[in-house]
Amino acid sequence: MSLSLSSGADVAVRVNKRELARVLAVSLPTINAYLDRYTDFPVLQEGTNGREWQFDATAVRAFMAAKEREEEAAELRKQEQIAQLAMPLESTSDQPSEINPGDRLKLIRSLAAEDELRLKRGFLVSVPAQRQALTAAVARWNRAQLATIRQAGRDFNLPDSVIRSLLDRLGEAQRQLIADLKMDAGLLPDGLLPADMTQTGDAERRIA
Known part of the structure; x- marks a missing residue:
């Protein structure tokens, strides 16, 4: 980060892309998304091989505030x-x-x-598509966790009581995850739980 005097009395704060992300409290992918989205995004110097992007942090903050109002x-x-x-x-x-x-x-x-x-352009998402993708992801996570517990039981000769306790805890974590997803995003409505999400506390407990 560096300071440079402009033609007037203002001081321009020159920052690279990573520093700008810290200034705006966003991620680097978000900065890239801004550059793609706004053709008039204030840039002092475009980045190339061996040359960093350069921005005036003050100008960018003013620009983003104006865009937010618009x-x-x-x-x-x-x-x-x-x-x-x-x-x-x-x-x-x-x-x-x-x-x-x-x-x-x-x-x-x-x-x-x-x-x-x-x-x-990626500024909207399809709720049904996101719901389907999230449901599938949760199901994969569930299967992976169950497989891990069963494998650990075999590798370390864990008693059935220990495995059942681990499965109970996994079931509680799953239910809390689903409840949080419903509350935060509404992407997993009632009746749309993956089928194997209901097995942790029942069939999957039959270890022997």
């Missing part, structure tokens, strides 16, 4: 549009609707196209 305003406008879409197509009162059916259809198509673009 995105908040855009989200507010989008929510207002969505609220309009929630209104009935035919007004049931003497008051005219704020948006006619034709314009509403255009708005729906516009929002759908915008969401599709954001999905392709």
Whole structure:
């Protein structure tokens, strides 16, 4: 990190990519995502082989604050549009609707196209796809943990009581994990647990 005087009285704080990540309290992949997302991201020097990226930390902070305000305003406008879409197509009162059916259809198509673009660029994710991937990952984790416990029992000649105790603890950890996922992201709704997640406390306990 270095300081350099600009043409005025301001002092520019020059930082490389790693230092900028620390300044913004984000990861390096996030900095790369910013560079891909914002074509006007303030860069003093682009990185090449043997040459680091250089940024003015003060300018970047101001830029990100402005982008955050713009995105908040855009989200507010989008929510207002969505609220309009929630209104009935035919007004049931003497008051005219704020948006006619034709314009509403255009708005729906516009929002759908915008969401599709954001999905392709990685700014949105498909909830069903994420739910399926997470369910499969949890199931793989469960199988790996069960296999580890069984292998440890064989390798170290552990008593059945010890293995059952370990399986009990694994079952508790699994249930807590699922509860946390439901609360934090809602990605594993009721009835969508991997089948083998229910076996830890029953069939998988039959060690002998």
